[in-house]
Amino acid sequence: MGYGIHKGEALVRVATERKTIMPSRKKYKINPETLLYEIDKVSAKSRFLDFLFKSLGIIAMCFVYFWLYTSVFGLELPKTTILKKQNAEWVSRLEVLGKEMEQCESTLAGLQMRDDQIYRNIFGMNEISPEVRNAGFGGVNRYSYLDVMGPNSLLLRTTMRQDILTKKTYVQSKSFDEISAISKRAGDMASCIPAISPFLTDDSKYTLTSPFGYRSDPITGSSKMHTGFDFACPPGNPVYATGDGVIESVKFELFGYGNSVVIDHGFGYKTRYAHMKSIYVAEGMSIKRGECLGESGNSGRVTGPHLHYEVMYRDEYVNPENYMDLTMPKEEYAEMVKKAAQQSSKVLTPHTRVKMPN
Ligand SMILES: [Zn+2]
8 A cells, every 4th residue: 555645644634734724715625536635726707706696695785784774763874864954954044034034024014004004195195006015026937946845845935935025125115215205395295285276266257066076967967976166157267277286188179178287286186177268288397386277168078168177186086175265365366376477487488378279
């Protein structure tokens, strides 16, 4: 038995070799021919597959772990915790902003109320309609960039609320501008508001035929609102402006008011002088109380010659009797007319005094 190695000897040798080789992870397999343990050489392919399967196993384990962590135990990832905290901060900031806006809205509502019921009222200005005050933004969806936040998100609601507040504030600010402008003319109110008769107060020259209010229509006979005050007189009686203002319109109509003048006195007041024979003034002219507007006549829808005189306050007809003093001495009236004529020579130039055929 001089050749080869006995089995027992081989085992001993392997055992001794193992002692020194143990720390390495090399694999051994027995060679059936030599009966020797030899290092098992693993191919690169199988090593790669081994690595791949282990990696996939680890990834799968990660998923299972993630699922258990978040879904089964309901725990949060650190990143989620940070984001949630940041989100809570933003929400509380929006809520603080909402409370501040609430205060602004309440202050603005107080200003709007005082504006409509006091300031605008004093100067005869109409209230600003709720449609104008509460008008939103029409047209394209200006909030489309917030669509990702959902149709009713806090951010969207806050943004819309802020826009409305801004717009309302703008409307209010414009209203104060108007009041500021008109208040500078507050001293003129007394001379602008209609306060005298449109005719010289000589009752031998006219007859008061029809007061303001419901009456039987002189043409149709049916009950109808008479929106003015009638002074019957032969054509040609001079007609005077009853307050300072600007000529708003001069019309020459075959029917209705016939030849008529409307004066805008400001502070919510307007007056109309209808059925005139001739008109001396033109649209846009400034006019003083007591200045001559033309002559009374019987143009338009009339049954006889007369002056139909109307007073309007904030677009509604009011009783002219409350805006004129028919007991004013005619001398005083004549003096006022004389003064007004002297002042008006600056304004009324001959070419504007157009006498209309009647
Ligand atoms: Zn009338």
